[in-house]
Amino acid sequence: MIWVIARREIGAMFCSPLAWILLAVIQTILGYMFLANLDNYFLLQPQLMQLENTPGVTDIVITPLMHVAAIILLMIMPLLTMRSIAEEKRNRTLSLLVSAPLGMSDIVLGKFLGLMLFVFILITMLMLMPLSLYLGTSPDSGKLLSIYLGMLLLLATFTAIGLYLSSLTENQTIAAISTFGVLLMLWIIDWLGGSVSNGHSVLSYLSLLRHHQSMLEGVFNSSDIAYYLLLIVGFLVLTIRQLDRERLL
Amino acid sequence: MTEALVQVENLSRFYQNNRAINHLSFSLKAGEVLGFLGPNGAGKSTTMQVISGNLAPSEGEVSIAGHDILEAPKAAKRHLGYLPEHPPVYRDASVDEYLRYCARLHRIARGQVLASVDRVKQLCGLEDVGRRLIGNLSKGYQQRVGIAQAIVHEPQVVILDEPTVGLDPIQIREIRELIRTLGSQHSVILSTHILSEVQTTCDRVQIIRAGELIYSASTESLNQGHESSVKIALRNPVPPDELSCLAGVDHVEALEAGRYRVFLSANSNPDALVTAAVQQQWGLYELIPEQQSLEDLFIELTHHQEATAE
Numbered sequence: 002m003i004w005v006i007a008r009r010e011i012g013a014m015f016c017s018p019l020a021w022i023l024l025a026v027i028q029t030i031l032g033y034m035f036l037a038n039l040d041n042y043f044l045l046q047p048q049l050m051q052l053e054n055t056p057g058v059t060d061i062v063i064t065p066l067m068h069v070a071a072i073i074l075l076m077i078m079p080l081l082t083m084r085s086i087a088e089e090k091r092n093r094t095l096s097l098l099v100s101a102p103l104g105m106s107d108i109v110l111g112k113f114l115g116l117m118l119f120v121f122i123l124i125t126m127l128m129l130m131p132l133s134l135y136l137g138t139s140p141d142s143g144k145l146l147s148i149y150l151g152m153l154l155l156l157a158t159f160t161a162i163g164l165y166l167s168s169l170t171e172n173q174t175i176a177a178i179s180t181f182g183v184l185l186m187l188w189i190i191d192w193l194g195g196s197v198s199n200g201h202s203v204l205s206y207l208s209l210l211r212h213h214q215s216m217l218e219g220v221f222n223s224s225d226i227a228y229y230l231l232l233i234v235g236f237l238v239l240t241i242r243q244l245d246r247e248r249l250l
Numbered sequence: 251m252t253e254a255l256v257q258v259e260n261l262s263r264f265y266q267n268n269r270a271i272n273h274l275s276f277s278l279k280a281g282e283v284l285g286f287l288g289p290n291g292a293g294k295s296t297t298m299q300v301i302s303g304n305l306a307p308s309e310g311e312v313s314i315a316g317h318d319i320l321e322a323p324k325a326a327k328r329h330l331g332y333l334p335e336h337p338p339v340y341r342d343a344s345v346d347e348y349l350r351y352c353a354r355l356h357r358i359a360r361g362q363v364l365a366s367v368d369r370v371k372q373l374c375g376l377e378d379v380g381r382r383l384i385g386n387l388s389k390g391y392q393q394r395v396g397i398a399q400a401i402v403h404e405p406q407v408v409i410l411d412e413p414t415v416g417l418d419p420i421q422i423r424e425i426r427e428l429i430r431t432l433g434s435q436h437s438v439i440l441s442t443h444i445l446s447e448v449q450t451t452c453d454r455v456q457i458i459r460a461g462e463l464i465y466s467a468s469t470e471s472l473n474q475g476h477e478s479s480v481k482i483a484l485r486n487p488v489p490p491d492e493l494s495c496l497a498g499v500d501h502v503e504a505l506e507a508g509r510y511r512v513f514l515s516a517n518s519n520p521d522a523l524v525t526a527a528v529q530q531q532w533g534l535y536e537l538i539p540e541q542q543s544l545e546d547l548f549i550e551l552t553h554h555q556e557a558t559a560e
Contacts, residue, residue: 002355002357005351005354005355006355009351012347013340013342013343016342016343017342092338092340092341093334093336093338094338094339094340095338096299096302096304096332096334096338097338097352097355097399098355099302099303099304100302100303100304100327100330100332101327101352101355101356102323102324102325102327102328102356102357103324103327103355104323104324248303248304248305248306249305249306250265
């Protein structure tokens with residue numbers, strides 16, 4: 002049942018131009034950046050040769066690229082998640098799902114899975130760029146895997162948060178703006194760390210950026226994974242509760 | 251369990267402090283078409299939303315085919331097809347895609363989806379629009395898609411909330427036909443504010459007002475119990491007394507100049523009235539049989555309640 006809803010979700014996304022345009026825009030911009038980073042690498046290469054323990058092509062080309070990709074996706078994911086539940090509420094199609102023999106969790110997980118399929122396509126397309134490096138050089142495969150996993154977890158978190166905020170309102174614009182606000186806040190929450198010495202560790206633990214950074218650098222830390230999974234599960238449960246609660250109002 | 255398919259007991263529903271339904275109890279037997287009547291804001295839609303599981307009841311119980319809607323929602327909803335006030339259709343999907351999706355949502359096995367969709371398309375007259383986007387269809391066709399969605403999985407109970415709103419007269423007749431067909435295999439709860447619709451399609455009628463059930467009877471007994479009346483217009487008006495002493499006439503109500511509503515006694519026809527009109531040259535130029543017993547009853551009941559409420 003979850004799969005039926007997920008298929009409808011992804012189908013609806015690719016029926017409208019939105020999904021195609023998002024993929025095209027992201028791919029174009031990041032492709033250009035990939036090219037610029039690669040160009041940069043060629044300039045630096047003679048100097049790098051003389052150093053010991055040199056950073057490899059993965060560190061110089063891919064890690065910065067994926068860092069930028071994460072920031073761009075932080076701005077774009079709200080546009081993708083905003084419609085998922087808000088639109089159904091506005092068009093009053095939610096009652097189709099509610100009066101079908103499904104649980105609320107089936108509905109929410111179906112929506113989440115549908116969005117994740119899109120995310121999966123998106124990241125896989127992005128990862129084709131680093132993979133193309135195998136043609137000329139030998140990137141660090143372990144690091145690439147860590148980056149891939151890191152992006153997947155990060156975007157899953159964006160999706161879960163976006164899904165929750167979409168369930169709170171009928172208005173897609175409100176859903177998009179509030180999702181963007183929450184994501185950006187989580188991204189920059191550790192900026193205060195420098196002046197507030199006590200709260201520092203808490204704030205930096207909450208920051209999406211910190212956890213993402215370490216995965217980009219190839220550090221596979223279970224506390225990072227736990228952080229992402231907690232956020233994902235937490236917001237999905239909140240979404241289910243929200244939809245359940247609306248029947249009581 | 252009892253043989254009642256839908257059992258509503260002591261149901262109440264609040265919106266904040268507003269009581270939309272007040273201790274409503276009724277049941278629906280297998281193969282019955284139940285008409286839900288009431289003025290706007292009487293709680294018809296709320297009742298249907300509660301039965302379909304879209305709203306949780308504040309008090310009381312609803313069970314469908316023996317399954318409680320709160321305790322075993324999935325089992326209860328398997329036996330249920332629901333068309334809300336606004337048909338829940340995806341404007342960006344084609345009719346075929348949409349109905350296939352609904353069929354899958356209602357757990358129809360993959361191999362039988364196409365057959366089920368074809369069946370309801372034929373039933374609802376949608377064969378010609380299968381490939382069109384729902385958003386481009388007229389309101390009437392969207393309504394039909396909504397009905398098709400509610401019956402694609404052949405539920406035992408079909409709930410239709412104002413299914414004929416926004417349709418043209420021909421479509422209305424077709425939809426009524428469809429509802430009668432449904433009534434032979436499924437139990438149907440139908441809400442409407444068109445009284446003649448209830449009279450032509452329903453086995454039983456319930457009138458609710460301000461969330462309370464104020465009348466419930468079978469339409470058959472309704473049609474029998476009331477005397478019939480005719481409206482007549484005379485070119486040469488006569489005093490009403492002269493009419494009421496004719497054979498077969500119960501009493502007469504004078505309307506505007508030259509027009510009368512003549513109530514006939516049970517099992518009689520206006521023969522004597524017409525004969526007298528011709529013999530005495532009253533200039534009878536209009537004779538309209540009235541079958542508005544339900545409307546009278548409806549107005550009487552809702553009005554009466556209003557008066558006592560004040």
